[in-house]
Amino acid sequence: MPIPSRRHWVAVFVASAVLAAGLWLVPREHVTSNAPLPAELSDRAFWQMVNEFSEPGGFFRSDNLISNESTFQHVIPTLSQHAGKPGIYIGVGPDQNFTYIAALVPRLAFIIDIRRQNLLLHLMYKAIIEMSDDRADFLARLFSRSRPPGLERSSPAEVLLDAFEAAPGDEALFQKNLRAILDRLTQQHGFTLSRQDVQSLEYVDRAFFIGGPELRYSFPRQFGGRWFPSYAELMLETDAEGERHSYLATDEYYQTLRTMERRNLIVPLTGDFGGDKTIRAVGQYLKEHGATVSWFYTSNVEQYLFQSDAWRRFFGNVATLPFDEHGTFIRAFFNMGARYPSTTANGQIRSATLIQPMADAVAAVRDGRIQTYRDVIDRSQ
Numbered sequence: 001m002p003i004p005s006r007r008h009w010v011a012v013f014v015a016s017a018v019l020a021a022g023l024w025l026v027p028r029e030h031v032t033s034n035a036p037l038p039a040e041l042s043d044r045a046f047w048q049m050v051n052e053f054s055e056p057g058g059f060f061r062s063d064n065l066i067s068n069e070s071t072f073q074h075v076i077p078t079l080s081q082h083a084g085k086p087g088i089y090i091g092v093g094p095d096q097n098f099t100y101i102a103a104l105v106p107r108l109a110f111i112i113d114i115r116r117q118n119l120l121l122h123l124m125y126k127a128i129i130e131m132s133d134d135r136a137d138f139l140a141r142l143f144s145r146s147r148p149p150g151l152e153r154s155s156p157a158e159v160l161l162d163a164f165e166a167a168p169g170d171e172a173l174f175q176k177n178l179r180a181i182l183d184r185l186t187q188q189h190g191f192t193l194s195r196q197d198v199q200s201l202e203y204v205d206r207a208f209f210i211g212g213p214e215l216r217y218s219f220p221r222q223f224g225g226r227w228f229p230s231y232a233e234l235m236l237e238t239d240a241e242g243e244r245h246s247y248l249a250t251d252e253y254y255q256t257l258r259t260m261e262r263r264n265l266i267v268p269l270t271g272d273f274g275g276d277k278t279i280r281a282v283g284q285y286l287k288e289h290g291a292t293v294s295w296f297y298t299s300n301v302e303q304y305l306f307q308s309d310a311w312r313r314f315f316g317n318v319a320t321l322p323f324d325e326h327g328t329f330i331r332a333f334f335n336m337g338a339r340y341p342s343t344t345a346n347g348q349i350r351s352a353t354l355i356q357p358m359a360d361a362v363a364a365v366r367d368g369r370i371q372t373y374r375d376v377i378d379r380s381q
Helices: 005-021 043-053 076-082 096-104 116-131 135-143 157-166 171-188 195-214 231-235 251-262 278-288 301-305 310-319 358-366 373-378
Strands: 087-091 108-113 266-270 292-299 323-333 352-357
Touching (some): 043 266, 043 278, 096 251, 096 292, 116 171, 116 251, 116 266, 135 157, 135 171, 135 251, 157 195, 266 278, 292 301, 301 310, 352 358
Parallel strands (some): 087 108, 108 266, 292 323
Antiparallel strands (some): 323 352
């Protein structure tokens, strides 16, 4: 999109001022401690990280209990070219992060979201995954339904989801599962939850009980809206070649995720991408342990950041992270127009999933080549 000359010169002035001030664009020295990145975190270290790295919770217009992105698996084959290297994953939002984590197998993952409810959603998932030996047990606890007979570790994902769609919900089982989740978090792990936290976690858990596999992304307290994909549909999505990578696609994917949860290696944080604490705290921790960020999934958060100057603070925060030439942004793009079709054949809202080297984005901001959200998208592929 062409930039009016006046706006261009304003942008150049701002960029020059930032450079002159020597703010976030100055390369930072990597300070490493004697301790390598741990293979697992103690409960105390995990909870200390959650509390010390987090910022106060903020507002978002939707509960966002599951994703509304139908193509987030399309980039996994490309991202997997560097999977297995000792990289760190940072993401935002609900459980689509699990699919990336299970496929890419990072050493450590941080989920940063402005809503504290998202942190509690991930704590709910943590407890359920830890307690569930296989995918069928996981779905039984997630939706508070008795496990249908005949389901095996090798059962295809569609068989599992169809079976639980047909199974009735059980209020008594829901209450039992909720108590087990809270006991797991507070008694076994020793995490401290406020009364408001418990109420929010119960609200999230009940949403999955009510919605079942048909639960969809929705605005507050609405579980309809068939223009968004359901939980089951998202679990059955594929990459562009028709390969499934969701964390429920195979037992192997699920067990990878479960191992990371049981080792406290998926750390949910409350934080604003444009804030002054959380991303920088993560970066400092990684520098102290000689670790680098390989993947940063932003969903479409940048679209909101560009509604103010928060995008400048975000990229300033990103510039403080340790990353190398393999560090990659993963983005969801809506309102696509001709380049990316915005709906599927049945009218569901569709996103395009794009990637960009983190170094390229930081350099483009530094040089004044990014001034709008469209600039970000145009530099992605």
